[in-house]
Amino acid sequence: MIKILLNGCSGKLATAISNLAKTTDEAEKYEIICGIDPDPKTHDFPVLTNIADFKANTDVVIDCSVAEAVPTLLDFCVKMQFPLVICTTGFNDTQMEHIKQASAKIPIFQSANMSMGINVLQNLAAQVAKILSDFDIEIIEKHHNQKIDAPSGTALLLAEAINASFDNKKEYLYDRSQQRNPRGKEIGLHSIRGGNITGEHSIVFAGAGETLELKHTAISKDVFAIGTLKAAEFIQKQPNGLYNMDNLNSKK
Numbered sequence: 001m002i003k004i005l006l007n008g009c010s011g012k013l014a015t016a017i018s019n020l021a022k023t024t025d026e027a028e029k030y031e032i033i034c035g036i037d038p039d040p041k042t043h044d045f046p047v048l049t050n051i052a053d054f055k056a057n058t059d060v061v062i063d064c065s066v067a068e069a070v071p072t073l074l075d076f077c078v079k080m081q082f083p084l085v086i087c088t089t090g091f092n093d094t095q096m097e098h099i100k101q102a103s104a105k106i107p108i109f110q111s112a113n114m115s116m117g118i119n120v121l122q123n124l125a126a127q128v129a130k131i132l133s134d135f136d137i138e139i140i141e142k143h144h145n146q147k148i149d150a151p152s153g154t155a156l157l158l159a160e161a162i163n164a165s166f167d168n169k170k171e172y173l174y175d176r177s178q179q180r181n182p183r184g185k186e187i188g189l190h191s192i193r194g195g196n197i198t199g200e201h202s203i204v205f206a207g208a209g210e211t212l213e214l215k216h217t218a219i220s221k222d223v224f225a226i227g228t229l230k231a232a233e234f235i236q237k238q239p240n241g242l243y244n245m246d247n248l249n250s251k252k
Contacts, residue, residue: 002030002233005058005082007073008065009035009047013087016221017062017228018043030229033058036065051076058082060232067091067149074102083235086110087228089153103242109235111244112153114227118201119245121216122161125203128212129165135207136183137162137170142192142200150191154201159187162203 004021008014014035021030022044032045034054040047048054051073060083063073067090077084086099089112099110113119129137141155151174163169173186199218204211218224227245234248 003059004032005034005061006032007036007063010037010041011064013221013224014064016225020225060236062232063088067095071098074098078102078105083107085231085235087114090149107235107238107240109231109243112157114224116227117216119249121214122158125158125214126161126165129162132205135205138188138204140190140202142197144196145193151189155189
């Protein structure tokens with residue numbers, strides 16, 4: 001039984017994780033022993049409003065909070081020597097550096113998207129970019145109207161995977177409204193927010209007389225919950241370091 005401390009337990013992804021952990025197939029493998037959330041709701045596990053008040057032991061911490069809350073969480077996990085899975089996105093450079101420094105002291109699994117399908121899309125996009133190196137590249141992401149960061153962490157993850165294929169890195173362009181120039185060699189990133197869209201990501205490779213589009217659509221939050229629980233099972237067995245979906249999939 002893998003014991004889990006769920007940070008940000010009242011959010012949508014955390015709710016999907018806790019629900020999945022209770023299903024017949026997974027109930028004997030995972031146990032959420034406590035949740036952390038500044039606005040606790042009714043759960044079937046105890047919830048604390050401050051992570052410093054957690055005095056028990058756990059096999060792994062799963063974070064589904066916000067970027068601003070992660071530095072405190074990192075310090076806590078390092079102090080307690082708890083392995084950590086970070087599902088949160090929207091980090092700035094300083095916050096990412098904090099994560100990297102903490103990973104020298106504890107095992108950390110961090111990904112902008114916990115979907116197995118996105119991981120495949122990321123690798124496919126990098127391969128296509130090498131072959132179609134002279135094609136224009138645009139990334140379009142769609143999410144629900146409550147998502148606060150744009151572009152999505154997944155869109156940036158895809159852009160970085162593509163950019164790694166080039167010797168001369170491309171710049172990212174988020175807005176062309178003030179430009180009156182032909183398209184350059186950039187990677188365009190576009191964000192759409194509306195309704196309850198779980199998550200859609202499309203990569204368009206546009207060349208002379210043809211286009212190729214790669215697309216991933218998340219039907220429900222369960223796809224991210226499944227990947228997160230797999231990551232939690234994986235990370236508790238690893239030495240100190242920073243891990244991602246490539247590491248998880250390479251273990252298969």
